[in-house]
Amino acid sequence: MMMSKPWIFKRQELVRFGHCDPAGIVFYPRYFEMLNALVEDWFTQGLGIDYAQLLGPRRVGMPSVRLSADFKRVSRMGDLLTQRIAINKLGRSSLGLTLQFDGTNNDEDGCRVAFEQVLVCTSLDTHKAQPFPPDLRAALERVTGAAT
Amino acid sequence: MMMSKPWIFKRQELVRFGHCDPAGIVFYPRYFEMLNALVEDWFTQGLGIDYAQLLGPRRVGMPSVRLSADFKRVSRMGDLLTQRIAINKLGRSSLGLTLQFDGTNNDEDGCRVAFEQVLVCTSLDTHKAQPFPPDLRAALERVTGAAT
Amino acid sequence: MMMSKPWIFKRQELVRFGHCDPAGIVFYPRYFEMLNALVEDWFTQGLGIDYAQLLGPRRVGMPSVRLSADFKRVSRMGDLLTQRIAINKLGRSSLGLTLQFDGTNNDEDGCRVAFEQVLVCTSLDTHKAQPFPPDLRAALERVTGAAT
Amino acid sequence: MMMSKPWIFKRQELVRFGHCDPAGIVFYPRYFEMLNALVEDWFTQGLGIDYAQLLGPRRVGMPSVRLSADFKRVSRMGDLLTQRIAINKLGRSSLGLTLQFDGTNNDEDGCRVAFEQVLVCTSLDTHKAQPFPPDLRAALERVTGAAT
Numbered sequence: 001m002m003m004s005k006p007w008i009f010k011r012q013e014l015v016r017f018g019h020c021d022p023a024g025i026v027f028y029p030r031y032f033e034m035l036n037a038l039v040e041d042w043f044t045q046g047l048g049i050d051y052a053q054l055l056g057p058r059r060v061g062m063p064s065v066r067l068s069a070d071f072k073r074v075s076r077m078g079d080l081l082t083q084r085i086a087i088n089k090l091g092r093s094s095l096g097l098t099l100q101f102d103g104t105n106n107d108e109d110g111c112r113v114a115f116e117q118v119l120v121c122t123s124l125d126t127h128k129a130q131p132f133p134p135d136l137r138a139a140l141e142r143v144t145g146a147a148t
Numbered sequence: 149m150m151m152s153k154p155w156i157f158k159r160q161e162l163v164r165f166g167h168c169d170p171a172g173i174v175f176y177p178r179y180f181e182m183l184n185a186l187v188e189d190w191f192t193q194g195l196g197i198d199y200a201q202l203l204g205p206r207r208v209g210m211p212s213v214r215l216s217a218d219f220k221r222v223s224r225m226g227d228l229l230t231q232r233i234a235i236n237k238l239g240r241s242s243l244g245l246t247l248q249f250d251g252t253n254n255d256e257d258g259c260r261v262a263f264e265q266v267l268v269c270t271s272l273d274t275h276k277a278q279p280f281p282p283d284l285r286a287a288l289e290r291v292t293g294a295a296t
Numbered sequence: 297m298m299m300s301k302p303w304i305f306k307r308q309e310l311v312r313f314g315h316c317d318p319a320g321i322v323f324y325p326r327y328f329e330m331l332n333a334l335v336e337d338w339f340t341q342g343l344g345i346d347y348a349q350l351l352g353p354r355r356v357g358m359p360s361v362r363l364s365a366d367f368k369r370v371s372r373m374g375d376l377l378t379q380r381i382a383i384n385k386l387g388r389s390s391l392g393l394t395l396q397f398d399g400t401n402n403d404e405d406g407c408r409v410a411f412e413q414v415l416v417c418t419s420l421d422t423h424k425a426q427p428f429p430p431d432l433r434a435a436l437e438r439v440t441g442a443a444t
Numbered sequence: 445m446m447m448s449k450p451w452i453f454k455r456q457e458l459v460r461f462g463h464c465d466p467a468g469i470v471f472y473p474r475y476f477e478m479l480n481a482l483v484e485d486w487f488t489q490g491l492g493i494d495y496a497q498l499l500g501p502r503r504v505g506m507p508s509v510r511l512s513a514d515f516k517r518v519s520r521m522g523d524l525l526t527q528r529i530a531i532n533k534l535g536r537s538s539l540g541l542t543l544q545f546d547g548t549n550n551d552e553d554g555c556r557v558a559f560e561q562v563l564v565c566t567s568l569d570t571h572k573a574q575p576f577p578p579d580l581r582a583a584l585e586r587v588t589g590a591a592t
Contacts, residue, residue, distance in 0.1 A: 017351060018332050018473065020466045022521055023209050023272050024352070027462055029184065032177035036314050052374025055313060056320070061171050068216035074275050077466055078348025124171050127222050165499060166323055166480050170316045170373055172500070177314065184462050200522025203461060204468070225318055226496025319505050319568050325480065328473035357467050364512035370571050420467050423518050 007084040009046040015079040025074040038083045047139040061122040070114045093121045093129045155232040156291045157194040163227040173222040186231045195287040209270040218262045241269045241277045303380040304439045305342040311375040321370040334379045343435040357418040366410045389417045389425045451528040452587045453490040459523040469518040482527045491583040505566040514558045537565045537573045
């Protein structure tokens with residue numbers, strides 16, 4: 001059951017004109033722009049680790065090494081998506097996430113897209129993996145502890 | 149071995165300034181824009197089915213139902229990517245593809261991103277699945293026949 | 297004085313990773329995506345005319361016929377932009393706007409980009425100009441009246 | 445007459461699915477992505493100054509300080525745009541360009557969008573204006589000389 005997923009962060013995003021294609025539905029690369037924005041907001045607001053500081057002055061990268069998406073229902077301009085994150089796996093330098101975008105247009109609505117994403121912590125100078133910095137590690141342990 | 153994949157279409161694309169992020173590497177949603185452009189060119193140039201006609205006047209959609217990506221090496225502005233398509237599975241209304249973006253900067257370069265994508269043929273009026281139109285089906289059978 | 301402009305709508309937007317280029321600053325096409333989102337929110341929230349309804353079921357378009365931008369200061373990832381709209385000219389089917397994005401990082405900050413935009417009301421079936429629909433016209437007159 | 449403009453660079457670009465909005469026409473921020481790609485190709489192919497090298501290792505920026513666009517005709521998915529550049533003004537660190545995207549669908553077609561753009565040469569370390577580097581200056585003088 002998706003309902004039992006221990007979601008640790010949630011936000012909402014409006015499907016805009018610029019997200020949609022000539023078919024009138026979200027063009028899938030735009031879903032991935034939303035996905036990155038969701039992760040940004042989770043870091044800054046949820047974990048208390050400023051994402052712009054992390055990737056800017058601190059030179060810590062969080063690129064995806066693996067990403068999959070199941071597109072289950074179409075989304076149209078004007079839809080409000082509820083976007084959620086759960087942690088699947090926390091490694092020394094990698095982080096496995098489940099992310100889900102749900103519509104709430106009516107009773108029969110539900111999951112629009114379900115994502116699995118593996119992020120890895122890197123140095124932006126070398127683009128090589130490195131352990132999470134201590135403040136980020138502590139924040140991640142706090143939320144995964146809270147979720148068990 | 150990736151080499152033995154029966155690639156049926158190939159094109160090249162330059163990694164541009166606008167594809168890259170503050171880390172100086174391709175922002176992953178841009179890879180999916182490239183992916184869609186690759187599929188468009190394959191339809192029009194490889195299969196001889198004009199993609200703009202198909203999705204425009206003919207009102208036939210080809211949305212993704214499943215998509216996964218393995219990001220293996222970073223790509224930088226100015227890199228020339230070789231993009232290839234192979235067919236994994238041809239159904240009545242669905243199409244399973246393997247797609248790969250390779251760099252060729254030097255001898256140690258190789259696959260940058262490997263994708264698996266399942267497309268489904270839909271009506272753009274109902275967004276429901278429908279069998280491939282006959283000309284598209286014939287073109288797909290021709291290339292899969294050629295590849296076996 | 298910019299201060300004396302009769303701004304009729306305001307919102308804020310965070311500069312995200314995906315807005316920025318390898319130079320670490322906003323890639324200018326992303327400013328225009330923000331601009332369109334600002335106009336969308338103004339219609340829906342400020343004017344009370346649902347933008348998604350207008351361009352979707354109602355088939356009324358609001359394309360730009362003229363657009364100019366003065367880029368005055370760079371914007372970086374993590375900056376919070378204050379975005380404002382003022383009306384310059386209201387015609388039978390056209391609308392002249394001034395739009396401005398300001399940063400508020402410190403005392404010496406100020407306007408990042410100033411835009412002038414002319415939108416025209418069209419039918420999405422013919423892409424030809426048509427007078428504003430009555431509810432939109434009434435809403436526009438209300439705010440321009442309020443602003444004088 | 446636009447015909448008498450001394451165009452110094454030309455390329456073609458296909459209007460893709462991902463460029464178009466629910467109205468079935470190019471979403472204007474995508475025109476600016478095309479515009480940047482046009483300038484990139486002009487630098488690399490026309491001027492012989494590798495754009496990725498310039499903005500990457502050489503840390504020379506070319507941001508826009510002013511940009512205007514006149515949208516004259518809509519562009520649809522599948523249209524082939526001819527994109528051209530002319531130089532209006534060459535300063536010590538700034539460059540004024542006219543750029544035009546034309547359609548060629550039929551005899552009555554013509555200019556889709558006309559742009560005026562002022563680029564300025566900057567240091568990507570300070571984001572302050574600086575004179576063009578000697579090789580770029582020489583290349584620009586060569587083409588403007590050729591055009592007079």
